[in-house]
Amino acid sequence: MLKYIIRRLVQSIPIFFGITLLSYFLLWLAPGDPIIRLYFAPNIKAERRAELRAQLGVDDPFHIQYLRWLTGDDWLRWDSDSDGIADQAFELFTQLDTNGDGIPELPGSNYGILRGDFGDSFVRKKPVMEIIAAAIPATLELSITALFLAMVLGIPIGVISAVKKGSLFDNVARVLAVVINAVPNFWLGLILILIFGVYLGFVPLGGRCGLTLTGECPPILQRWQYLVLPAIVLAGADLANFSRYLRTSTLEVLSQDYIRTAKAKGLSQRQIDFRHAFRNALIPFATLLGPILTNLWAGATVIETVFAWPGLGRVFFNAAIQQDYPVVMGIVIISAIATILGLMLSDILYVIIDPRIRLT
C-alpha cells in the first residue's frame, strides 16, 4: 500500500506541473491585463500605466512570468564582494521594478509557489494565502452542509428506490433526479431566491450573516437561515447522483447469490436490505468521494456567486474577472492538489473496503 501511495504521489508531480503550466498559459492568453482593468481612464497616462505594469511584471514574456511565479527570484541573488550582502543578480529573469522608479530592483522578495509563496494579490495587495485562508471556512461550511444534505437524503432515496423498484416512489425519485440534474444550479438558485426570498420573504436574498457595524458573523446556529438555500441548491445535483448511483448498485447487489442465500436462510426482508444489500451497495460509492469533493468545490464557485456567499468560489470568480493572476493560480493549485489527493483517497478507500481488490 505504501509503495502504491508513493508511486501515485510521484506520478502526480508531472500532472501537477502540467496543470500549473496550462492554467497559467490560459490566464496569460486572456486579453487585457489587470492594469487596464484597474486604471482605464483618460486622466491616467500611458506612462503611468506602463510603470504600474512594470511593478507587477505583467508585461514580461510568458515564460518569465511563469518561472518567476513557480520558482521565485530570490535565488538569483549573489554576493559579489563577499560582504554578506547579496548585491548582484543573475539576469536570467527580467527584474521587477517594484517601486516604479524605472530602475529594476535586485530580486529577492519572491520565493515561488514551489516553496509555498503564492505571492500577493494584484488587486487586494494581500498575500494570496491570507485571502484563501479567510475564505475557506465559508466554503467548507457550505460544502459540508451540502454534502451532508446530499448523503442524508440521497442515499436512503436510492436504496428505497431499488428495494421498491418500479413503485411510484421509485418512478418519482428517478424523474426528479433527472430533472434536478438537468436544471442548471445557478438558475435553480435564482428561482429559489425569487420564491423564498423575494415573494415569500422566508430567507435573506444572499450573504452569510446579517449586517452589523462591527462586521461580526454570529455562530452558524444563529444565522443558518442564510445557509438554507445555497446548501439545498449545491446539494441538489449530488443528491440526485447519489440516489441514482445507490439505486443501481443496490439493484446489482440484490441480484447476487448471497442475497438469495440470505433469503433461503429465512432472514427478514429488512435484514436483507439493510444488513446485506445496503452495506455492499456502498462499496462502489466510496470511489465517488474524491470526485464529490472536487465537484462540491466547483459547484460552489457558481452558487457562492449567486448567493453572495463569501467563500473561495466567490474569491475565485472575482479574481478571474479582475485578472488577478496570483489569486486565481493560488486557488487553482489548491484545487489541483485537492483533486489529485481526492482521487487517490478514493482508490485507497476502495481497497480498504473491498479486500478482493489489490492495488498494483
Added chain:
Amino acid sequence: MHKLMRIIFLVLFVASFGFAASAQEGGGILIGTNFGGDPTNMNPLISNNTVELALNEFLFPSLYNIDPETRAPMKAGRNDQDNGLALDWTISDDGLVYTFTLRDDLTWNDGAPVTAFDYKFTFDALASGETSSPRTDVLQSVESVEAVDATTLVVTLKLASCRVIEELDDFGILPQHIIEPMLDGNYAEIDNLEYNKNPNVTAGVFNFGALVPDQQTSLIRNENYWMDVSPEGYIIRNVPDQIVGIEQFLVGEVNSVGTAGSASVPAVQMQDFRDRAEAGEFQIYEYVDDGLTFVGFNLADRGNPVNGNDDDGNPMDQGKHPLFGDVRVRQAVAQAVNYTDIIEGAAEGEAVQVNSFGTPALWGYDSSIEPWEYNPEAALALLAEAGFVDDDDDPSSPLVATEDALYAEPGTPFAFELLTNSGNLVREAAGTVIQDQLGQIGIEVDFQTQEFGALVQFLLGQDFDAIMIGFTNLDQDTDARNVFTPVGDLVGGGFNFVSYRNDRVTELYDEALALPGCSFEGRQALYHEISRILHEDLPWWWLFAPFSMYAEANSVQNWMPYAEIRYANMADIAISP
C-alpha cells in the same frame, strides 16, 4: 415523502423568524449596496474603484468643499462628502501662486488637529513618485506646496493652470502624525501600509468600522466630527450584481440602492421606480449622469498605427482611414441613424442625446448646440459628395467608393467593423440599431462584441474602424486634452485613440488652461467653442448620456440629494427604525 415535505416547510418557516430578527439589525444605520467588489485600498492617494472613492469621501478631509448645487469649488460652506479645509483662497496676478486659508477647528478622530502640514505631507508623498497613486496629473503644473503655518497653505505652480484647483483636490488628506512614522523616510512604503486596509485615524463624518471580505464594509459615526452626526453608521453591502442589490432594497434588507458614488437603479427599472416612488413606497432622485456613450471613429490608417507626434513633438504621418478620414462621411453617418430609436430601444428611454463631448451635467457642456438629427436623405447626399454611391441600385448591397472619394480606393465597399464590449446590454442593443439603420442606406456594419479586455487592446492599439464605448465620472472641467489633442495620441496607451488632430482645438485647450484669472465664464466660453468644433468634426459620434437615479427607503429622513453628490448632508440624515 410526506414527512420530508413537512420537514422542509418547517425549516423554511423557522428560517423566516430567524431572518425577521436579523433584518432589524439595520436600525439607525444607512445600508447601501455595491457590486464592484470589496474596497482593497482605502488610502485616498491610491484608492481607485467606485466603492473605495465613496468610502474616502466619508473618512478623509479634502482641501475644499464642492458646492453640491453647482459642483464648483466652494469657499467654506458644507459638504459632508468632502469635509473641506479651505475657508478662502487667493490667486496671484501671474496665476502662479495659490494661497489657501484653512479652518482650524477640524480634528482627526484621535484628537490631533487637521492642518496645512497634513496636506503638504500628502502632496509630498504623491510628488515623490514612489507611490502607485494614479493621481499624478497635479504634478504637471505644481512646483511646490508649502505649509506656512497650520492654517496657511501656499501652492506654487510651474506654469499657470486653471485646472490646478480641481487637481489639488483630487485626493483626500492623510494624517501626517500617523503615516510619517510608519514610512521610515521611504514614501514607497505608503503602498504597503496596514493603514490602507484599516484606516483607523481619519477625520470624516464616519470612522472606519470593519471590512468583511465579499460581505460588507462598515463605517461608524465619528463622535469627534465638527458637528453632531446623526446616523449611527453606514454599511456598504457587497452584492453579486445590480439586480440582487435592487431586490434587497425592495424587500427591505438594505435601505439604499448603490453607494454614495453610484446610483445603481438600472434604466430598465427606472419607470417602475418612478411609479412606486410616486405611490409613496420609497424616495428617488434623478439627474443626467456625468458620463456619455459614444462611437469613436478611427481617423487614421488602422493598418499602421503610429503616434500623433514624434519624440520632438512634430506631427507624424498617420495615414487616413479610408472611410472615416473624411469628415463628410462621419457627418453622413451621424445623420443616418434615428437617435430616438437608440435611446428608446437601447437605453429604455432613460438617456438624453448629447451634442458634443460631455453631458448637460457638466458646466463646460454647451446645451445650445443642436444635436445631430436623423436625416437619411441628407446623409445619402453627403455620402455622394464624399464619393460613395449606390452603383447597382440594389439597396441591400453596400455603397462603393468612386474616384471622388478622398481616401478610399475606387470600388471600395462602404463596410466597416463596429466593436463594443460584451455584456453591456445597452451598447449591444444600440449597436444593433446602428447596424440596422446604416444598412438601410447602404452602409454595411459588421457589429461585434468583444470581452472588455480585448476591446481595450483594440482601442488603445488603435486597431479598429469604429468602437462604441462610454466614459463615466467625467470631470466638471471638460478639459479633454488627453482625448482630443496629439498629446494623448499614443499607440498602446493614449486616450486620443481616434487620432484626432485640430490645431484650433489644441490652441483653445491651452488658452482655457492658462486663462489669466481663470474666470469661470471665460473658460466656459472657450470650452463651448471647443464643443462646437468637436460637434462638427465628429471624431466621436456623440450618442447619449444616461439618466441616473438614486433610491432611498422612506426610513431615510432629512435626505437632500444633488446630482453626483448623494449625501452632502450625511451628518443630518436620520434613519427611522
